[in-house]
Amino acid sequence: MSPIAFALVAAIAIASAIGLLVKKNPIHGALFLVVNLGCVAVFYLGLGAEFLAVAQVIVYAGAIMVLFVFAIMVLIPGKEETGPDPRVRWRVAALPFGALLFAQLIMILGARRGAPTAAPAAPVPGGVEAIGRLLFTDYLLPFELTSVLLLAAMVGVLLLARRRA
Amino acid sequence: MSLHGYLTLGALVFAIGLFGVVTRRNAVGMLLGIELMLNAVNINLVAFSRFHADLGGIVFSLFTIAITVAEVALGLAIVIVIFRVRKTIEADRLDLLRG
Amino acid sequence: MTPIPAPPVLLSALTPVLVILAAGALVLLLDLVPPRDTKQHLGGLALGGFVASLLASVWFWDADLRAFRDMIALDNFALFFNLVIGYAGALVVLLSMDYVRRTGAETGEYYALVLFAGSGMMLLGSATDLIVVFLSLELMSLSLYVLAGLFKTRLDSGEASMKYFLLGAFASSFLLYGIALVYGATGSTNFDKVAAALAGKAPDGLVVVGLGLMLVGFGFKLSSVPFHMWAPDVYQGAPTTVTAFIATGSKAAAFAAVIRLLFSALRSMQPDWTVLLWGVAALTMTVGNVVAIAQSNLKRMLAYSSVAHVGYMLVGLVAGGASGAGAVLFYLLAYTFTTAGTFGVISLCGRTSGDESVDVRDYAGLARRHPLLAFVLSLFLLSLIGIPPLAGFVGKFYLFGAAVRGGYLWLVVIGVLNSAIAAYYYLRVIVYMYMREPEEAIPAGLVPSFAGGLALAISIVGIVLLGVMPAPFANLAVAAVAPLLK
Numbered sequence: 001m002s003p004i005a006f007a008l009v010a011a012i013a014i015a016s017a018i019g020l021l022v023k024k025n026p027i028h029g030a031l032f033l034v035v036n037l038g039c040v041a042v043f044y045l046g047l048g049a050e051f052l053a054v055a056q057v058i059v060y061a062g063a064i065m066v067l068f069v070f071a072i073m074v075l076i077p078g079k080e081e082t083g084p085d086p087r088v089r090w091r092v093a094a095l096p097f098g099a100l101l102f103a104q105l106i107m108i109l110g111a112r113r114g115a116p117t118a119a120p121a122a123p124v125p126g127g128v129e130a131i132g133r134l135l136f137t138d139y140l141l142p143f144e145l146t147s148v149l150l151l152a153a154m155v156g157v158l159l160l161a162r163r164r165a
Numbered sequence: 166m167s168l169h170g171y172l173t174l175g176a177l178v179f180a181i182g183l184f185g186v187v188t189r190r191n192a193v194g195m196l197l198g199i200e201l202m203l204n205a206v207n208i209n210l211v212a213f214s215r216f217h218a219d220l221g222g223i224v225f226s227l228f229t230i231a232i233t234v235a236e237v238a239l240g241l242a243i244v245i246v247i248f249r250v251r252k253t254i255e256a257d258r259l260d261l262l263r264g
Numbered sequence: 265m266t267p268i269p270a271p272p273v274l275l276s277a278l279t280p281v282l283v284i285l286a287a288g289a290l291v292l293l294l295d296l297v298p299p300r301d302t303k304q305h306l307g308g309l310a311l312g313g314f315v316a317s318l319l320a321s322v323w324f325w326d327a328d329l330r331a332f333r334d335m336i337a338l339d340n341f342a343l344f345f346n347l348v349i350g351y352a353g354a355l356v357v358l359l360s361m362d363y364v365r366r367t368g369a370e371t372g373e374y375y376a377l378v379l380f381a382g383s384g385m386m387l388l389g390s391a392t393d394l395i396v397v398f399l400s401l402e403l404m405s406l407s408l409y410v411l412a413g414l415f416k417t418r419l420d421s422g423e424a425s426m427k428y429f430l431l432g433a434f435a436s437s438f439l440l441y442g443i444a445l446v447y448g449a450t451g452s453t454n455f456d457k458v459a460a461a462l463a464g465k466a467p468d469g470l471v472v473v474g475l476g477l478m479l480v481g482f483g484f485k486l487s488s489v490p491f492h493m494w495a496p497d498v499y500q501g502a503p504t505t506v507t508a509f510i511a512t513g514s515k516a517a518a519f520a521a522v523i524r525l526l527f528s529a530l531r532s533m534q535p536d537w538t539v540l541l542w543g544v545a546a547l548t549m550t551v552g553n554v555v556a557i558a559q560s561n562l563k564r565m566l567a568y569s570s571v572a573h574v575g576y577m578l579v580g581l582v583a584g585g586a587s588g589a590g591a592v593l594f595y596l597l598a599y600t601f602t603t604a605g606t607f608g609v610i611s612l613c614g615r616t617s618g619d620e621s622v623d624v625r626d627y628a629g630l631a632r633r634h635p636l637l638a639f640v641l642s643l644f645l646l647s648l649i650g651i652p653p654l655a656g657f658v659g660k661f662y663l664f665g666a667a668v669r670g671g672y673l674w675l676v677v678i679g680v681l682n683s684a685i686a687a688y689y690y691l692r693v694i695v696y697m698y699m700r701e702p703e704e705a706i707p708a709g710l711v712p713s714f715a716g717g718l719a720l721a722i723s724i725v726g727i728v729l730l731g732v733m734p735a736p737f738a739n740l741a742v743a744a745v746a747p748l749l750k
Contacts, residue, residue, distance in 0.1 A: 003170075010174050017181040017201055026193045033197050036178070040204050043171070047215040049223045052230075059230055064200075064237050071241040072193055094187040102180035105473065106173060134224050137271040141332035142224075145387070145399045146231050148285060152380040152403060153235035155292065156410030159373040160242040172448075179441060186434055195430050202437035206444050213448035222447060225395055229440065232402050236433055239406055243413055243429055247422040 001046030009046075013039035030068045037061040051128045171212035179205035192247075196240050203233050274331035277338040279324065280317040280346045281383050281390070284353075287313025288379035295372025303370045307361040307715075310375035314354040314382065321346035328747065334454055335393040337747075344593055344744035345389030345520040348600050351726075352512040353382040355604040358719035360505045362712065363611040369414050369503070378509065381407035385517035392528070394443045394453035397521050401439070401485070404517060405432050408510055412502035424501025431484060431494040439481025445474030446529075455529035462532045475530060475537060479544075485518040488578065489548040492571045496559075499567035500622070507563060508607035511570050512600040519577065519596060523589055526581065527748040534584065541582050546675060549575030549682040557689050562610060562622050565689060566603075569648060572686060573599055579679055580663045583670035586749055590742035591662035597737065598647070598655035598730050605723030606644040609637060612712045612720075624693055628700035637712070638697045640720055645690040647727045650683055655730035662738060 016035035023029050037060045044053035135143050182201030189195045207226045214222025275282065290313075291306050299305070321343045329338040336342075357378060364370045384404030391397045409432060413425025447453050449470040450461035462471060483491040499507045526537055552572030559565035577599075580592035610622065613630075631638040647654035660683065664676045712720065730737055 006170055010170070013174065014177060014181070017178050017185075020197060020201065021181060021185045021188070026191055026197070029194055029197045033200060036201065037204060040208060043174075043208055044211055047171070047211050049211050049214070049226075052211060052223055052226055055227060055230060059234055060204075064234055067237060067241060068193070068197070071244065094184055098180045098184035098187070101183065102176055105176040105180070130220060131224060131227070133268055134220055135227075136268055138221075138333050139224050139395070140271045140273070141335045142228055142393075142395045142399055145396065145403065146228055148380070148383070149232065149399060149403045149406065150235055152377065152384075152407050153239050155373050155376055155380075156406060157238050157242040159371065159377070159410060160239075160246050160413060160416065179437075182437075186430075192426060192430065196433070199430070199433045199437055202434075203440065206437060206440045209441070209444040209448065213444065213451075217448075217451045219451060221453060222444075225447070225453065228395065228399060232399070235406060236402075236436075239409060240429055240433065243409065243422070243425050246413055246416050247419070247426055250417065250419050250422055 001043075006046065009039050009042050013043075026072045027069065030065060030072060033068070034061050034065050037065075051131050168212055168216045171208055175205045175208040175212070177205075178202075178208070192240075192244055196237065200233065200237065203229060272331070272333070274329060276324075277329040277331035277336060277390075279338075280320045280343075280350070281386050283317045283320055284313050284379050284383040284386065287316070288376045288383065291372055291376045291379065295376075303372060303375070304361065304365070306372045306375050307357055307365075307370075310379055311354055311357045311361075313379055314350050314357060317382075317386070318347060318350040318354070321350060330392070334456060335396050336387070336390040337392045338390060339747040340744040341520075341524065341747055342386075342390040344741065345516060346386050348516045348593075348597050349382060349385045349389070349513050351597075351722075352509065352516065352600050352604060353378065353385075355608065355719045355722065356505050356509045356513070358715045358722075359508065359604075359608045359611050362716035363505050364414075364503065367415065367503070374411070374414065377407045377411050381411065381509065382513065385513050385520075388517040389520035389524075391521065392455045392524070394446065394455075394458075394529075397525070398436075398440060398443060401518075401521065402436065404514060405436070405485075408506070408514060411506040411509070412498060414503050414506060420501035421503065422501075424498045427494050428498045428502075435481045435484030435491070437481075438477050438484075442474045442477030442479075442481060445470050445477065449474065455524070458529040459531060462530070464532070467533050467536065471530075471533065472536060475533060476540070478525070479522075479537070479540065482518055482522050483544070486515060486522070486574050487567075487571050488544050488574050489551045489571065492548070492552070495571055496564045496567040499570070500561060500563045504563070504607050504611035508604050508611070511566070511603045511607065515570070515574065516596045516600060519592065523581065523592065523745070524748060527584075527589060527745070538582055538584065541578050542672070542675060545575050545578035545582055546678050547575070548572065548578060549679055553682045553685045553689075557685070559689070560624050562624055562627070562693065563607075565624075565693075566606060569686065569689070570603065572682060573648075575682070576660060576663055576679060579667050579672070579675055582672055582675060583663075583666040585666070585670065586742050586745055587662075588666040588670060589745040589748070590738065591659070591666045593741035593744055594662055594730075594734070594738050595659035597741070598659040598727065601723045601726030601730070602644050602647045602654075602656055605720055605727070606641065606648070608716065608719050608723065609641040609644065612637065612716050624696055625702075627693060628696045629702040630697040633702075640724060642694050642697065643724060643727065645693055647731070649687045649690045653728075653731040655727040655734075658731055658734040658738075662734075 013036055016032045020029045020032040041053045041056040044056060179202050182198045185198030186195050189198055207229055210222040210226045287309055291309055294306060324338060325343055327338055364374060381404050384400045387400035391400055409425055409429040412428050413422050415421035449468045450458045452458055487495040549572050552568045552575055556565050556568035577592045577595050580588045647656035650656040650660045664679055667676045
């Protein structure tokens with residue numbers, strides 16, 4: 001990925017993340033999250049992970065966002081966060097805390113050594129075949145475990161969302 | 166683009182998401198912030214994967230996406246349950262449980 | 265396209281987990297066929313699953329299997345935790361057959377989710393790869409989030425579920441960030457490869473931050489200070505049997521993952537995490553005990569007390585070595601019996617009044633109304649204080665002994681002072697039971713069902729046995745940590 005393209009997409013990603021913060025209406029927040037997820041998919045493409053980029057768009061930006069927006073619309077039509085904030089002092093304290101964490105992460109990332117900083121000449125293929133191969137050989141256990149997890153989540157959601165006790 | 170760019174971006178988005186979770190008063194809003202944080206981690210994973218020339222990180226992020234999806238579905242189900250009992254989902258107003 | 269080679273599969277290394285998962289799937293299936301008006305047989309099946317898993321774990325003792333490209337290990341360490349979690353699961357199911365049925369929330373899914381959560385916990389003990397750690401932690405957590413919100417018509421249960429979920433997901437993202445940084449620094453998620461990459465080098469900043477973020481994530485799951493704030497709300501609002509499972513099983517599983525991670529993958533960073541855990545242990549003990557004094561709700565009080573007990577166990581991790589880690593394992597076993605029993609009595613005491621009796625005043629005069637139940641609860645509370653000859657005393661003795669030998673005298677002083685503080689609020693409950701008159705007449709006639717009685721009996725036998733003849737179990741615990749310290 002060229003530095004200019006990176007800077008452009010990164011700017012959009014950060015702007016949408018901040019937008020998510022600033023907008024009090026959760027529907028706007030959800031839409032900003034879609035933009036952010038799309039930017040992340042572009043980064044995946046730039047990093048040579050084509051399959052992941054597609055999965056990100058279909059699963060995340062597609063399915064999850066529909067779920068989010070649906071739930072928000074059903075639950076709180078047009079309702080925004082209004083009135084005096086009961087925990088305002090906590091929230092003011094959150095800003096320096098978040099900034100501190102970020103500064104710390106950057107300092108450490110800057111001071112690190114040992115790991116590569118330049119991309120290898122030939123990127124490993126991140127296509128469907130290579131990933132599929134790994135999923136069914138090296139990562140067989142996590143793959144099966146994920147299916148159990150999805151089953152448990154499905155059973156749980158059904159148990160909760162069903163009306164009768 | 167160098168690894169540093171991606172890591173810095175990941176850290177920044179993670180910090181913004183963290184800030185969002187702490188400052189949001191609404192359960193759905195907090196969930197949005199958590200999604201942002203998990204995505205930031207995925208950027209890290211994929212970037213490391215590329216610069217180590219090892220597909221493991223990419224496969225890991227695939228699992229992360231699957232889990233995040235399950236988490237969101239579950240979170241919204243819990244929101245619906247509470248909403249049915251009480252017509253508000255603002256986390257701050259959930260103050261029944263105080264010592 | 266070249267055919268995909270068949271992956272190496274060694275299912276026997278997963279036997280205890282597979283047994284539980286099979287029971288869970290069977291429960292879901294049998295839920296759909298008659299008899300549909302009763303769920304008692306499903307509870308029996310869940311119990312059978314946990315018992316079969318326990319038997320399988322005993323059968324495999326001293327095995328040293330690794331499977332799925334070293335992603336899981338079935339060694340004595342994993343087997344020991346299988347025993348702890350299997351007992352916790354079995355006790356919770358026994359108590360549920362009484363409590364959940366009485367509250368009218370008994371469904372097939374309840375038992376299935378308890379089994380799924382149990383399988384996730386057992387996998388955490390076996391996991392030797394950060395991916396598997398993350399996935400099994402999520403499997404456990406997702407099931408528990410739902411179980412906490414089981415009482416769908418009660419607001420406190422929903423709130424508990426929501427708070428548990430939001431803070432749990434928040435913690436997961438920290439854990440995941442930590443994992444990503446460790447992967448970035450070492451190029452692998454496998455414990456052995458991480459250890460090999462870190463050996464003999466000054467730690468990279470990336471790994472130090474990764475370690476810190478992972479400890480934050482696990483800190484939430486363990487409810488160690490300052491990440492304990494969810495515990496009282498969740499313990500109070502969740503159904504009591506689920507609270508018992510969160511307090512015992514999930515805590516044991518999180519400790520299993522932390523111990524294996526710290527002692528095998530990150531062993532070269534022991535000086536770093538020892539310093540970190542020293543402070544966390546001291547804070548956790550003190551905050552838990554001091555805040556517990558002010559609680560009048562028994563479930564809340566026990567939540568803070570469980571925070572304090574996590575602090576005691578962290579002392580063992582600070583001490584390190586076979587004796588320190590072994591003491592933590594022993595303490596977890598003792599703590600599981602004691603806590604499951606305590607919450608068991610609470611779940612049985614709600615019987616007549618409809619609502620649960622969770623306020624300490626509800627227990628006034630219990631000794632007269634139901635002497636046996638009062639005596640049993642007193643035993644559990646005395647074990648939590650650490651009165652000899654019960655399990656809690658021996659557990660603390662091993663923990664603090666290991667810390668003294670490791671040269672952490674100040675930490676032991678803090679721990680002993682804390683145990684003295686703790687005695688106050690546990691004894692207060694006993695005083696209420698034996699020396700106070702109830703403020704209003706609560707109908708007598710608390711008769712635990714057979715299942716509930718059996719669960720309490722097993723717990724009592726457990727704490728007395730561990731207290732009277734601890735040596736064989738302590739040896740078992742030390743043998744269990746041996747594979748990590750190779």
